Amino acid sequence: MQNQTKISPPTEELLIRASDVKRASIKLAQSSNDNRQKALSAMADSLYARADQIVAANEKDLQRSEEAGLSQALLSRLKLTKDKLNTSIEGVRQVAFLPDPIGLRQLHRELDKDLILERITVPLGVLGVIFESRPDAVMQIASLAVRSGNGAILKGGSEANLTNKAIVKALQEGLNVSTIPSNSLCLLTTREESLSLLLLDKFVDLIIPRGSNELVRFVQDNTRIPVLGHADGVCHLYVDSDVDLTQALDIMIDSKCQYPAACNAIETLLLHKDIASSFLELALPVLRKEGVKILGDKTSQALGVRCAVEESDWSTEYLDLKLSVKVVSSALEAMEHIRLYGSRHTDAIATKNDDIARQFMLSVDSSGVYHNCSTRFADGFRYGFGAEVGISTQTLPPRGPVGLEGLVTYRYFLKGEGHIAADYSSGMRSFSHKNLN
Amino acid sequence: MQNQTKISPPTEELLIRASDVKRASIKLAQSSNDNRQKALSAMADSLYARADQIVAANEKDLQRSEEAGLSQALLSRLKLTKDKLNTSIEGVRQVAFLPDPIGLRQLHRELDKDLILERITVPLGVLGVIFESRPDAVMQIASLAVRSGNGAILKGGSEANLTNKAIVKALQEGLNVSTIPSNSLCLLTTREESLSLLLLDKFVDLIIPRGSNELVRFVQDNTRIPVLGHADGVCHLYVDSDVDLTQALDIMIDSKCQYPAACNAIETLLLHKDIASSFLELALPVLRKEGVKILGDKTSQALGVRCAVEESDWSTEYLDLKLSVKVVSSALEAMEHIRLYGSRHTDAIATKNDDIARQFMLSVDSSGVYHNCSTRFADGFRYGFGAEVGISTQTLPPRGPVGLEGLVTYRYFLKGEGHIAADYSSGMRSFSHKNLN
Numbered sequence: 001m002q003n004q005t006k007i008s009p010p011t012e013e014l015l016i017r018a019s020d021v022k023r024a025s026i027k028l029a030q031s032s033n034d035n036r037q038k039a040l041s042a043m044a045d046s047l048y049a050r051a052d053q054i055v056a057a058n059e060k061d062l063q064r065s066e067e068a069g070l071s072q073a074l075l076s077r078l079k080l081t082k083d084k085l086n087t088s089i090e091g092v093r094q095v096a097f098l099p100d101p102i103g104l105r106q107l108h109r110e111l112d113k114d115l116i117l118e119r120i121t122v123p124l125g126v127l128g129v130i131f132e133s134r135p136d137a138v139m140q141i142a143s144l145a146v147r148s149g150n151g152a153i154l155k156g157g158s159e160a161n162l163t164n165k166a167i168v169k170a171l172q173e174g175l176n177v178s179t180i181p182s183n184s185l186c187l188l189t190t191r192e193e194s195l196s197l198l199l200l201d202k203f204v205d206l207i208i209p210r211g212s213n214e215l216v217r218f219v220q221d222n223t224r225i226p227v228l229g230h231a232d233g234v235c236h237l238y239v240d241s242d243v244d245l246t247q248a249l250d251i252m253i254d255s256k257c258q259y260p261a262a263c264n265a266i267e268t269l270l271l272h273k274d275i276a277s278s279f280l281e282l283a284l285p286v287l288r289k290e291g292v293k294i295l296g297d298k299t300s301q302a303l304g305v306r307c308a309v310e311e312s313d314w315s316t317e318y319l320d321l322k323l324s325v326k327v328v329s330s331a332l333e334a335m336e337h338i339r340l341y342g343s344r345h346t347d348a349i350a351t352k353n354d355d356i357a358r359q360f361m362l363s364v365d366s367s368g369v370y371h372n373c374s375t376r377f378a379d380g381f382r383y384g385f386g387a388e389v390g391i392s393t394q395t396l397p398p399r400g401p402v403g404l405e406g407l408v409t410y411r412y413f414l415k416g417e418g419h420i421a422a423d424y425s426s427g428m429r430s431f432s433h434k435n436l437n
Numbered sequence: 438m439q440n441q442t443k444i445s446p447p448t449e450e451l452l453i454r455a456s457d458v459k460r461a462s463i464k465l466a467q468s469s470n471d472n473r474q475k476a477l478s479a480m481a482d483s484l485y486a487r488a489d490q491i492v493a494a495n496e497k498d499l500q501r502s503e504e505a506g507l508s509q510a511l512l513s514r515l516k517l518t519k520d521k522l523n524t525s526i527e528g529v530r531q532v533a534f535l536p537d538p539i540g541l542r543q544l545h546r547e548l549d550k551d552l553i554l555e556r557i558t559v560p561l562g563v564l565g566v567i568f569e570s571r572p573d574a575v576m577q578i579a580s581l582a583v584r585s586g587n588g589a590i591l592k593g594g595s596e597a598n599l600t601n602k603a604i605v606k607a608l609q610e611g612l613n614v615s616t617i618p619s620n621s622l623c624l625l626t627t628r629e630e631s632l633s634l635l636l637l638d639k640f641v642d643l644i645i646p647r648g649s650n651e652l653v654r655f656v657q658d659n660t661r662i663p664v665l666g667h668a669d670g671v672c673h674l675y676v677d678s679d680v681d682l683t684q685a686l687d688i689m690i691d692s693k694c695q696y697p698a699a700c701n702a703i704e705t706l707l708l709h710k711d712i713a714s715s716f717l718e719l720a721l722p723v724l725r726k727e728g729v730k731i732l733g734d735k736t737s738q739a740l741g742v743r744c745a746v747e748e749s750d751w752s753t754e755y756l757d758l759k760l761s762v763k764v765v766s767s768a769l770e771a772m773e774h775i776r777l778y779g780s781r782h783t784d785a786i787a788t789k790n791d792d793i794a795r796q797f798m799l800s801v802d803s804s805g806v807y808h809n810c811s812t813r814f815a816d817g818f819r820y821g822f823g824a825e826v827g828i829s830t831q832t833l834p835p836r837g838p839v840g841l842e843g844l845v846t847y848r849y850f851l852k853g854e855g856h857i858a859a860d861y862s863s864g865m866r867s868f869s870h871k872n873l874n
Contacts, residue, residue: 030799109821115810117820124832125802205832226833247855254857361850362467365562373552373853382861383554383849384546384870395561395642396663397834400849412820412837413798416810418684420691424819433821 025151046174123149233263367400462588483611670700804837
């Protein structure tokens with residue numbers, strides 16, 4: 001998707017489909033926890049029953065994509081073996097056991113006698129999900145949507161069209177034997193439709209783009225619907241002067257090398273000048289052995305880094321075995337660098353000095369700020385959320401790794417017995433504002 | 438502000454000022470509850486000491502605006518008497534006693550031994566506040582910003598320029614004798630600056646427009662910064678067939694007439710066909726006595742409403758003594774009407790039937806859904822929040838009346854002792870995910 005792409009207005013047919021999902025979502029929102037759990041179980045059973053057809057559809061997608069010259073990396077993401085499918089089906093069953101995110105009472109207050117205010121979590125409505133390649137994402141996101149009482153309009157990559165159709169057909173068949181309307185889920189298959197989806201702000205309450213940074217940025221730039229996601233993950237590790245060098249080295253290697261394509265891997269290493277030399281002496285051989293390309297500022301080049309970093313590197317997410325290195329004269333300079341070039345994702349400090357750590361934690365405004373541990377922990381599963389809808393780098397909540405709570409909002413319910421505001425303005429009655437249990 | 442307005446890029450000078458506020462806000466964010474409370478007290482003292490200058494500045498603004506032909510309504514909003522000023526100063530002192538919204542631990546979890554995750558509320562950063570006329574809003578919003586640890590860039594109406602300058606000068610003098618940096622607050626005075634403010638997404642984390650629907654819509658349409666506010670408040674009251682007519686009448690009169698210029702006043706009355714005739718028989722004389730202009734659909738016209746409603750009325754916020762009336766054949770039709778024409782602000786049902794009420798509460802997706810009480814209760818003070826930053830009609834939180842919690846976000850803090858992700862991927866270690874107290 002390019003920024004120059006023209007977005008045409010939604011077709012009549014798309015509007016009808018979106019409005020059907022919206023209508024179904026209103027019924028879904030009112031369904032009980034038990035009924036949503038049963039629906040997930042039926043969805044999993046149906047996927048299991050349709051497994052052969054799904055795998056066969058995937059083989060056709062693979063063949064077509066191979067002929068079209070899709071890269072080996074993309075082909076391997078597209079491939080859905082029986083084993084992978086079974087793992088996904090297991091995932092659908094597990095989502096049923098996540099705690100119900102809706103119907104939670106966040107506030108319960110008597111405003112006055114018999115005038116009771118409640119704030120209760122409710123589903124958002126309809127999710128618009130755009131993802132690239134991986135057909136397992138369809139099952140995951142569809143199950144999270146149903147769990148949280150939301151309808152979903154799904155758009156996968158065209159190379160996975162047959163697989164996605166077979167999966168969504170199975171999911172809808174599952175819903176058909178449950179109390180949840182089957183058109184709570186709908187699959188878009190053309191590129192035009194997925195673009196028009198961005199304009200459906202009357203029907204879609206949240207867009208979740210799952211894919212490349214370019215996809216996310218394109219979506220953010222082209223819709224008025226709130227977007228859950230992040231375009232960049234430019235994460236930093238700052239190694240302070242008062243530090244356990246071996247521990248810092250372990251953290252650095254894990255943060256960079258354990259899975260460099262992840263958004264929570266670091267791109268930049270900031271070194272306090274007092275330990276820069278001794279740290280690099282330890283680190284450079286290990287990084288080189290791991291195959292990491294290292295780019296440094298002048299000072300770190302003088303300490304053994306061979307390639308020069310360019311200004312644009314500081315704000316680049318490599319998603320690769322590549323690391324930029326800068327020597328700073330203080331923790332303050334490190335924090336200033338993070339403020340200038342970071343993406344408010346996850347940034348870490350390695351230090352034995354608790355005061356410096358505290359200052360770092362309080363002034364670095366990223367969704368995750370870590371002390372003496374790897375940035376790779378920034379993940380919904382690792383945080384114990386049971387699921388991850390996405391990682392958000394916006395300032396407003398929800399930010400950071402977002403679990404099911406990112407798919408709900410709340411409503412204020414006020415129940416009275418004929419209460420009117422005039423009685424409080426006139427002073428005839430007054431508010432008690434008493435919190436109830 | 439018109440939609441055709443050209444927004445010029447921020448000047449160098451504005452960028453410097455905004456960056457100063459951002460820098461100050463980082464220090465402010467780290468200040469203790471006690472220091473923020475003392476700062477508010479110093480701000481109030483300083484306003485008190487400068488009261489004569491502020492009132493004198495306001496008199497000059499009034500004179501200039503009167504000569505320029507400002508309407509009587511706007512002049513009265515602009516006017517800041519000594520009494521009004523004292524009330525505002527009292528308000529600043531009261532904000533100091535609101536519970537501290539920052540530093541609240543929302544989550545405290547051991548991921549593994551010595552690997553502790555915390556989610557703690559932190560200030561958003563810098564607020565951009567644009568308001569029209571009322572100079573008392575400057576004091577209110579500045580005190581809410583400081584209370585919640587946020588810097589603020591303020592832009593008031595040009596007719597109040599001298600007053601606002603005198604107020605902000607006093608507020609900064611107050612901050613000067615506190616530990617909070619005085620450039621946490623900054624006042625913009627030209628129209629160009631207030632437009633450029635919308636482009637400062639590097640420095641401003643939330644825009645709060647306080648003024649007409651046109652202002653809010655313009656701001657929403659012209660910035661990538663999140664906006665807290667609402668363009669429309671098209672609220673409804675549905676009177677069901679199974680109803681206490683006298684109670685419903687009281688609720689209707691209060692919802693429409695108690696303060697018709699408020700966003701939480703109703704614009705449309707939906708009547709079940711079975712009670713339409715008897716309800717209108719009671720209601721029409723009262724509404725006419727209150728001076729309400731009534732517009733009805735065909736059925737309600739046959740029942741005594743004299744003027745015809747037009748399609749566009751259903752989605753118009755009158756903010757005036759004007760009411761549109763529709764007769765519906767069921768609660769379902771009422772809910773459908775609200776879904777089509779409502780603005781997701783506040784909608785109420787009057788009924789003795791708890792099942793119908795429950796269905797209404799669950800399927801009307803407005804931030805406030807009320808049963809047997811006036812829509813006029815949708816207000817931060819009436820909800821017991823102690824302050825109201827704004828009312829939001831977006832779906833995502835914060836929605837509805839928003840108190841101080843709308844000015845904070847959270848950060849995840851993770852503290853380890855050299856923990857790395859590879860140990861968990863390899864199975865060498867495993868997560869405990871144990872919630873701590």
